[in-house]
Amino acid sequence: xxxxxxxxxxxxxxxxxxxxxxxxxxxxxxxxxxxxxxxxxxxxxxxxxxxxxxxxxxxxxxxxxxxxxxxxxxxxxxxxxxxxxxxxxxxxxxxxxxxxxxxxxxxxxxxxxxxxxxxxxxxxxxxxxxxxxxxxxxxxxxxxxxxxxxxxxxxxxxxxxxxxxxxxxxxxxxxxxxxxxxxxxxxxxxxxxxxxxxxxxxxxxxxxxxxxxxxxxxxxxxxxxxxxxxxxxxxxxxxxxxxxxxxxxxxxxxxxxxxxxxxxxxxxxxxxxxxxxxxxxxxxxxxxxxxxxxxxxxxxxxxxxxxxxxxxxxxxxxxxxxxxxxxxxxxxxxxxxxxxxxxxxxxxxxxxxxxxxxxxxxxxxxxxxxxxxxxxxxxxxxxxxxxxxxxxxxxxxxxxxxxxxxxxxxxxxxxxxxxxxxxxxxxxxxxxxxxxxxxxxxxxxxxxxxxxxxxxxxxxxxxxxxxxxxxxxxxxxxxxxxxxxxxxxxxxxxxxxxxxxxxxxxxxxxxxxxxxxxxxxxxxxxxxxxxxxx
Numbered sequence: 001x002x003x004x005x006x007x008x009x010x011x012x013x014x015x016x017x018x019x020x021x022x023x024x025x026x027x028x029x030x031x032x033x034x035x036x037x038x039x040x041x042x043x044x045x046x047x048x049x050x051x052x053x054x055x056x057x058x059x060x061x062x063x064x065x066x067x068x069x070x071x072x073x074x075x076x077x078x079x080x081x082x083x084x085x086x087x088x089x090x091x092x093x094x095x096x097x098x099x100x101x102x103x104x105x106x107x108x109x110x111x112x113x114x115x116x117x118x119x120x121x122x123x124x125x126x127x128x129x130x131x132x133x134x135x136x137x138x139x140x141x142x143x144x145x146x147x148x149x150x151x152x153x154x155x156x157x158x159x160x161x162x163x164x165x166x167x168x169x170x171x172x173x174x175x176x177x178x179x180x181x182x183x184x185x186x187x188x189x190x191x192x193x194x195x196x197x198x199x200x201x202x203x204x205x206x207x208x209x210x211x212x213x214x215x216x217x218x219x220x221x222x223x224x225x226x227x228x229x230x231x232x233x234x235x236x237x238x239x240x241x242x243x244x245x246x247x248x249x250x251x252x253x254x255x256x257x258x259x260x261x262x263x264x265x266x267x268x269x270x271x272x273x274x275x276x277x278x279x280x281x282x283x284x285x286x287x288x289x290x291x292x293x294x295x296x297x298x299x300x301x302x303x304x305x306x307x308x309x310x311x312x313x314x315x316x317x318x319x320x321x322x323x324x325x326x327x328x329x330x331x332x333x334x335x336x337x338x339x340x341x342x343x344x345x346x347x348x349x350x351x352x353x354x355x356x357x358x359x360x361x362x363x364x365x366x367x368x369x370x371x372x373x374x375x376x377x378x379x380x381x382x383x384x385x386x387x388x389x390x391x392x393x394x395x396x397x398x399x400x401x402x403x404x405x406x407x408x409x410x411x412x413x414x415x416x417x418x419x420x421x422x423x424x425x426x427x428x429x430x431x432x433x434x435x436x437x438x439x440x441x442x443x444x445x446x447x448x449x450x451x452x453x454x455x456x457x458x459x460x461x462x463x464x465x466x467x468x469x470x471x472x473x474x475x476x477x478x479x480x481x482x483x484x485x486x487x488x489x490x491x492x493x494x495x496x497x498x499x500x501x502x503x504x505x506x507x508x509x510x511x512x513x514x515x516x517x518x519x520x521x522x523x524x525x526x527x528x529x530x531x532x533x534x
Contacts, residue, residue, distance in 0.1 A: 003066055012069040015062040017055070019043070019075035033101035036080075036124055041098065047105040080124060084131055085148070096131040099124070111530060119173065122523045130519075141513050161479035164282040164289045164316030167352060170526040176200055177453045177482040177518070179510070180207070180241030184220065188252050191510060192244025193455035195401075195425040198237030200520060206235035211242055220246040221253075228430035231403035240403075243428025244459050244506075251505030258459075258507075259500055262433055262466035270465050270500040274493045275346065276302035277451065278477035279312020283321045284532060292331045296338045299345075302477065306495030309344035309371060309472060310335075314352055317532065325360045336368045344371040351375045355383055362390035372397045372419055384416035395419050400449030404431045405438050412442045419471060423449035424459035432463050440469035450474035453482035454491055457498070458506045465500045473498065481518070486510055 006013050021028055021044050031051040033041040044051050059071055078086065080099040107117045130147070134140070140147035162173050176196040183189050194203060215226055227243040230236065251258040259268050278298055282289040292315055299310045312335075314328070335345060347370055353361075358376045365373055372395035377383055384396060397419035402408045403426055411417050420439040422432050426449070436446040446469055448460040457473070464470040475493050476483060484492045487508045491501065501507025511517075 003068075007067065013067070014070045014072045015059070015066070015068055016072045016074060017058065019073075019077065034103040034106075035100055036097045036102055036121070036128065038102070039098075041100045043100060045101045045103050045105060047101070047109050048103065049105065081127075084124070084127055094135065096128045096135075114530065116171075116173075116527050116530060118523070119527055122521065126519070126521060157479055159288075162289075163280040163478055164284075164287070164529065165280060165313075165526065166350070167317060167319040169282055169284060169287075169316035169320070169529045169532040171529050172478070172526050174521055174525050175453075175480045175482055176520070176525060177455065177486065178203055178238070178241060179455060179486075179514075180238065180245045181510075182215075182220065182242070182245040182249060184249060185217075188249050190220065190245035190248035190250075190252070190505065191455060191508075192241040192246075192248060192428070192506075193425055193453060193459065194238050194241035195423075195452060196525065197401075198234050201522075202235040203238035207238050207242075210235075211238060215242065220249040223247060223250070223430060227428060229404050231427050231431065233403075237403075237426065240425055240428040243430050244424055247429045247459075248505040251507075255504050257500065257502050258429070258462040258505055259465035262429070262462065264466075266466070266468040268465045268500075269470065270502075272461050272464055272470075272473050272498050272500065273309075274307065274473045274475040274496055274498055275309035275311055275344070276305075276307040276477050276496075277311045277348075277474045278302070279310070279348070280316070280478060281313075282316035283323050283327075284317050284529075287529075287531065289316070292328075295331055296334055298477075299335055299339050299343075303339055303343055306497075307475070307493075308496050309346060310339070311346035311348050311374070311474070313348050313350060316529075318352060320533070325357055329361065329364050332364060332368060341369070345369075346371050346374065347376075348374040349376045351378050353377050355387070358387055359390055362387065362394075365394045366391060370394050374398065374421070375400070381410055381414055381416050384411070385414055388415065395445075397421055397447060399435075400451075401426050402435070403427045405434045408435050408438065412439050412444050415442075417444060419445045419447050421447055421449045423452075423456065424463060425449070425452050425456045429459055429463060432460075433467070436463065436467040436469060440467065445469050445471040447471040448473060451476050453480065454484055454486045455482075455506075455508070455510075457483075458491065458501060458508050461498055461500045462506065486514065 003013050023042055029040055031044045031048045033043050033045040035041050046052065062068060083099045084096045110117050134144060157173055162171050165172050178194040178196050178200050180192045181189060218226055223243060223246040227239055227246055230239040247258055251261060279295055281292055281294050295312055302310050347365060353376055355377055375398045376387060388396060395418035398417050398421060399408050399411060400421040400423060402422050408420060412420060420435060422435045424432050439446055446467060448463060450457055450460050450473055460473060464473055488511055491508055
């Protein structure tokens with residue numbers, strides 16, 4: 001026997017097990033790892049309970065049967081990330097999709113550690129595409145090392161930047177921008193933004209298949225019939241960016257900032273008051289996200305930054321967690337007391353409250369002198385007209401996704417809205433201008449929906465500067481690198497106001513390499529909160 005001889009000579013004895021299994025072993029496929037696309041790998045999974053139990057039993061047998069000093073384990077595992085980006089071992093033929101392990105057992109363990117598995121798959125597939133591109137000879141503008149780190153850090157907002165939203169308390173984990181660029185035969189370029197909520201991938205495909213053939217070799221000055229009024233849901237939302245880009249070209253061709261062209265019968269105002277739009281929180285106890293107590297902190301922070309108005313939401317999980325108006329109203333009172341009587345408060349409801357809830361809270365909004373109430377309940381004109389009877393001073397606003405004046409007409413004709421909120425990201429400049437004029441002719445104000453990026457802000461600012469019924473412009477206060485990071489020049493709010501650019505067209509110029517710097521990330525912009533009750 002080897003062990004007794006080794007012991008007599010003072011040699012310690014360890015059992016050695018190695019992470020190598022012959023694929024010919026019967027039923028080994030039941031414990032093999034799964035790659036990124038669910039295919040079996042040659043390696044076996046440590047989180048598979050059958051494999052785990054086998055190893056534990058084997059080690060117990062060794063230690064009970066022999067006089068051992070210890071256990072040794074031999075394994076050369078780099079992990080999925082290391083195997084995907086490595087370039088020297090030629091492991092799996094350097095195929096970046098053959099990384100492990102993504103089996104059901106590993107997924108379940110990841111969920112237990114708070115990892116969102118769907119996003120993990122998306123992240124690895126994004127990395128896979130980049131690795132294939134690099135190995136195919138496409139060199140990134142800023143080099144491989146810098147671009148790799150950008151992929152890692154841009155893939156999601158930082159954990160502390162994520163925020164909960166809606167009655168299902170979904171987590172907003174990324175932001176996107178949809179930018180249309182048009183070029184004329186004389187070299188003039190125009191840019192325009194469209195709402196990301198219509199689906200960036202769908203809009204890009206639609207732009208190539210439908211928009212490009214329709215406008216190629218056409219005159220951008222014919223914007224009224226080339227692009228205006230064509231916006232709609234999903235892929236057709238890209239027409240908003242096309243329309244705005246044409247107006248950008250028109251301004252550049254005329255050598256005028258866009259607002260000067262749009263201001264047909266009013267003196268433009270280029271110093272635009274903005275309001276801080278945020279107030280995202282959750283009602284879930286023990287969540288990593290802030291609760292309703294944070295509203296006062298947010299309001300004070302925005303007031304200190306120079307804003308004179310603050311809009312906030314009902315909070316994540318409001319309906320699902322059974323929150324009552326009696327639970328909500330004390331925080332409204334705390335807000336008013338914290339900011340004082342001369343600071344405007346705006347209640348956004350995202351159409352999430354019932355008429356009964358709205359009728360219950362309407363007197364409180366009046367008492368606390370709120371400036372306006374945005375989309376209080378589902379979009380039914382009769383309900384909004386009825387709700388107006390409970391309000392004497394607080395304005396009702398809405399219409400943020402309406403793509404043309406036909407969809408808005410009944411709402412302003414019947415007085416359901418005091419403030420209309422179409423945005424250039426959903427309707428384009430042309431239709432937004434017409435909607436603003438239509439609302440103005442009926443004594444209604446316009447305050448564009450502006451929950452996107454700096455390019456949308458520029459278009460909406462030009463629009464507001466040019467219409468007489470202008471009111472406030474929204475400033476999205478949630479983390480968003482595209483809010484101020486798209487342009488070569490600085491364009492941002494200062495002390496609660498923003499100045500409309502004075503250069504021709506929209507007056508802003510995109511940074512170089514944006515598409516590479518912020519490569520598209522597949523999937524929706526939100527994900528389920530794994531800790532929220534289902």
